[in-house]
Amino acid sequence: MKILKTLGLILLGLLAALLIGGLLLSPKFSVSRSVQIAASADKIFPLVANPSQWKQWSVWNRRDPAMAIEYSGPESGSGAVWAWKSASEGDGKMSFTAAEAPKRIAYDLYFPDFGTTSSGEFRFEPQPGGGTQVTWSMNGDMGKNPLFHWMALFADGMVGQDFEAGLANLKAVAEKQP
Numbered sequence: 001m002k003i004l005k006t007l008g009l010i011l012l013g014l015l016a017a018l019l020i021g022g023l024l025l026s027p028k029f030s031v032s033r034s035v036q037i038a039a040s041a042d043k044i045f046p047l048v049a050n051p052s053q054w055k056q057w058s059v060w061n062r063r064d065p066a067m068a069i070e071y072s073g074p075e076s077g078s079g080a081v082w083a084w085k086s087a088s089e090g091d092g093k094m095s096f097t098a099a100e101a102p103k104r105i106a107y108d109l110y111f112p113d114f115g116t117t118s119s120g121e122f123r124f125e126p127q128p129g130g131g132t133q134v135t136w137s138m139n140g141d142m143g144k145n146p147l148f149h150w151m152a153l154f155a156d157g158m159v160g161q162d163f164e165a166g167l168a169n170l171k172a173v174a175e176k177q178p
Contacts, residue, residue: 027148029118029155032137035167039174041124041132045102047174048122050075051082051094057169059162060089077101109138116143134170136163 037044047053051071055061067086073079077099085091091112097119098106106121118140125133138159142148151158 025146025150025153027142027144027152028140029142029152029159030137030139031156031159031163032135033160033163033167034133034135035164035171036127036131036133037171037174038131039177041102041126043177044132044134044170044174045105045124046076047170049077049080049096049099049101049105051080051096054082057166057173059165059169060084060086062169064088077105109140114142114148116140116148134167136167138163 047057052075055069061067064086067084067089069082069084072081072083073095078096080096081093083091083093093110093112095108095110096105097108098104098121102124104121104123107119109118109120110116118138120136120138123133123135123137125135127133140152140155142152
């Protein structure tokens with residue numbers, strides 16, 4: 001009985017440490033990754049600005065090819081929306097909020113499981129020697145739940161890996177185009 005009481009106290013202490021520690025952490029996060037692509041921004045931009053093209057290069061679509069996707073709004077650019085449901089990747093909705101072809105596309109991202117919204121953008125910068133530098137960035141706020149603050153602390157490492165893989169796939173797809 002004494003062992004159970006001790007284990008219970010240890011578990012309560014750990015839970016309290018997680019909650020108090022989470023309250024001390026910032027709920028805000030930022031992730032950014034870049035890649036050099038040997039293609040013009042005119043060729044890369046449509047692969048990002050059209051949500052149906054993400055199947056070709058997004059790491060999340062590749063991890064779950066059975067992901068249920070619904071598109072709404074215009075086919076491409078500002079106002080284009082896609083929502084997905086996935087057993088492995090979660091549910092979400094991305095809305096393109098601004099498009100300046102072929103320089104920039106901005107988006108809002110909503111995850112109903114967390115009740116959080118983040119915003120981000122892709123920037124396409126022509127390089128002097130040819131090609132384009134593509135930068136994918138996202139900023140968000142995990143809200144008031146102190147446990148989600150721990151996720152914000154590790155967001156760069158977790159989401160950053162997916163951004164790197166997605167950009168590598170985007171590079172491969174864009175560089176194969178005629």
